[in-house]
Amino acid sequence: MIDLAVRSLGGAVIAANDETFAEKENLIRPDVPLFQPHTFGHKGQIYDGWETRRRRSPGHDWAIVRLGAPGFVRQVVVDTAHFTGNYPEECWLEGRYVNGYATLDDDGWTPLTGRLPLTGDSANTFDVPDGPLVTHVRLNIAPDGGVARLRVLGDAVPDPRRLAGVPLDLAALENGGRVEDCSNRFYSPADNVLLPGQAQTMGQGWETRRRRGEGNDWLLIRLAGPGHVRQLVVDTTHFVGNAPGAVRVRAVDAERHDPLGDEGWVELLERQALLPDTPHWFATDPGVRATHLRVDVFPDGGLARVRAFGQLTSDGWDALVSRWRAGLPEALRDALDDTWEKHTIHRPVAPHNDSHDGPQGSLHRR
Incomplete structure (x- = not known):
């Protein structure tokens, strides 16, 4: 929560x-x-x-x-x-x-x-x-x-009318993303990396303790829904002497594989060096369907923000809208139904190799 x-x-x-x-x-x-x-x-x-x-x-x-x-x-x-x-x-x-x-x-x-x-x-x-x-x-x-x-x-649960047709950060807390697990929360909460806006201080990001043994620190991020990530942002702003040396990002589809397991992970971003106090932008393969991301930092350190820009799959979009409408007060839901065609929300266009998606269409009253 x-x-x-x-x-x-x-x-x-x-x-x-x-x-x-x-x-x-x-x-x-x-x-x-x-x-x-x-x-x-x-x-x-x-x-x-x-x-x-x-x-x-x-x-x-x-x-x-x-x-x-x-x-x-x-x-x-x-x-x-x-x-x-x-x-x-x-x-x-x-x-x-x-x-x-x-x-x-x-x-x-x-x-x-x-x-x-x-x-x-x-x-x-x-x-x-x-x-x-x-x-x-x-x-x-x-x-x-x-x-x-x-x-x-x-x-x-975001209002889907505000998300239609605009770039979507699938990892953002305000859009329904969250950090499900992480290796370390010693200095600050891991959810900080998914907050809106820029971090104003180091304390508004996520920082781990100094690692003295083998291994590396990591975040497990649940996306707002099944989607395709087109661009990643890994931001080390304010982390000057304690930024990670490198980062790697992998994706998994929880409908096929357990996010807590080792199978099914696809590399979205191979290991890349990071600079201190710098936002880093990386293009990724939009054909990969993902529900979760694992962000590995090497060996430890801090991140200000992590962004995963992309789009929900058609079934992910439908699930979001259905959940939102089901939670509305009945009177408001009925009023929206009466004007639904005036505010038609289009499903995103799915990448050609996503077998889970149906055809492009409009979300109508249901």
């Missing part, structure tokens, strides 16, 4: 009813909450989180988060780190799918959780069984207090 709400993925806290003591934007910062005792601003002790005033009337406080990527919510973490005498007694979350831009009305919100008790200075973790597809979540706290971070964990 990935954090769908985190700021580095494009999440934003678009509204809150109160942020007297600490700003709402802190809720989705990617870093660990910090605290320094006896540091006072003009409103009191400085907290790394969102904190509301003491409530003197009935009601509760709330904050609305626009997710960085639409998705199915599987788990939420309401982290009250460093809030010991001023955390909320309870919380609950709601979600909604917005076709366009959100308003602050109360229509369309669906409960993701019931009312849940909170513990202070703790990462309160709650599962969300059968969570719907959402673009926004609303965190409600009662009666008031502070929350350091909100993590909304789940599976990204």
Whole structure:
């Protein structure tokens, strides 16, 4: 699962009813909450989180988060780190799918959780069984207090209308890619290499510990769906004295072979030397059908970003659209059905040697 709400993925806290003591934007910062005792601003002790005033009337406080990527919510973490005498007694979350831009009305919100008790200075973790597809979540706290971070964990499902006819990064988190496994996460999370935009610091990439024995470090990336990679980007920006010496990329089709096994891997990029602090672009064979990539770095080091530009296969495209439409609220799905022909989404043209693909066509209402 990935954090769908985190700021580095494009999440934003678009509204809150109160942020007297600490700003709402802190809720989705990617870093660990910090605290320094006896540091006072003009409103009191400085907290790394969102904190509301003491409530003197009935009601509760709330904050609305626009997710960085639409998705199915599987788990939420309401982290009250460093809030010991001023955390909320309870919380609950709601979600909604917005076709366009959100308003602050109360229509369309669906409960993701019931009312849940909170513990202070703790990462309160709650599962969300059968969570719907959402673009926004609303965190409600009662009666008031502070929350350091909100993590909304789940599976990204992009809106296919935004992907039709444009270059597609099959590995990007926002498009449904993810790092399924890696050799080492010593300095930073491996998922960082699939975040949008350029890394601003070394800490926003993936860096392994120094390797003292044989072997090499690696990433296993699950693509957004079955697809054909036409171009790879391996970016070592900010890694000056700790970039890998070389890289190799292989592909496998999970419908034919186990990505955790040794068979079925096809070399997309033979071993190539890497320069420090440099984005590297490599053309690849677009005829290779892949669901996963293995990125081997030699012997260790750090990468800022990995991109895999290409296109989904026709069956991969259909599966993406079907999953997206199945997760939509019924009223929105019906409204889209009524105008579907006006927004026809074309399947990608398949390479001639891809036997899994059907003919080129349009995706119609189903």
